[in-house]
Amino acid sequence: MTTASETVAPAKAGVHAEQIWAWLAEISDPEIPVISIVDLGIVRDVQMAADGACTVTITPTYSGCPAMQVIADAITNALQAHGLQDVRLQNQLSPAWTTDWMSEEGKAKLKGYGIAPPAQQVIDISGLHAGAAVSRRAQPRLTVACPNCGSTRTEITSQFGSTPCKALYKCLDCREPFDYFKCH
């Protein structure tokens, strides 16, 4: 309801991209609400055209991630609520999203939420081509710290968890089961 005392000025052409980034940083990931879509590395680029059109480039985490449509709608709704009329979304596949793009702040928030963050930098894609990536003998031995007690005496119980981006672990010290955000 607009009243005479309405003080929020509608944003129009001239809004800086930094402002858009700040607004986007307020949008939560629908699956893991403590982390924003900017922390997660889903937003790749923001462009403001002279005519006021705003183009946001996003990249999917996993090809089949059902959250992507929800995220795209959330971006459009949020920016329109801030007064941007012309919001365009662009989907970018390459370079493929990697957990390396997750911010340190995002990793800390994940841990606070009870999800162990990715335990290492993802190896260069070209390293996967050697075949070592799929050999059972060359499987990476990860040290995943328990987000509850910090112990590194943990073991995997399932290679997939509640979403494609997570695996299930359990802590051998505090005995808590927990989600681990896979290196990807």
Place this chain on the structure above:
Amino acid sequence: MQTKVNYLLRLGDNALILSQQLCQLCGKGPALEEDMALTNVALDLLGQTRLWYEYAGELEGAGRDEDKLAYHRDAHDFKNCLLLEQPNGNYADTMVRQFFFDAWHYFLIVGLTRSSDVRISAIAEKSLKEVTYHLRRSGDLIVRLGDGTDVSHAKTQAAVNDLWMYSGEVFAYDAVDEAMVAEGVAPAAADLRAQWLAHVAEIFAEATLTMPPADAWMQSGGKQGRHSEHLGYILAEMQFLQRAYPGATW
């Protein structure tokens, strides 16, 4: 252009049919972890299907989007390999089918990351980490089943023997595949087959499974739209809603 559309439909159809088969196990997996894994793999494959169909539909330019391609084609229009439409059977059957597919899919996707078509290489780059994870998981399961109990070993060996004749179709290139190789779009069959055989041999050795002869007679026809009776049942379930209520949307 039609050749590339056909090639993209084959990629999408393989992923979609396997995804649909795995979805049938949702809530019925032999263990909770397996149930989650199968459905997550199905989800990855469905996402990849959408990317292939979206591109195929754009290239074709006939107004067919991903939903039309998935729900409004009959069995003879599907170009998936026969391996993917084989029944889920017991868990050894499901995992051997998955392992044969994952091993081919991984080496194919690696090859497609170097495709001369930038859209295809981008989709392959997006999919590579997913299919790598799938192959690690199914290879691990094959070792656990093959080198497990007498019963699991026997069932896994039986599944290998039954499904082996469906493992060669992906390497049997026809004019569509060869045209894609010539354009630098797709990797050559001989390279993929050598990599696939070496990987399967490595995993089977560890799984104490006997590998059937590489030169055994192989089934074919799926890529050209000649399918087994199984595909019709899969499509009947998958396409029911759009057949009963054409154009229904959320």
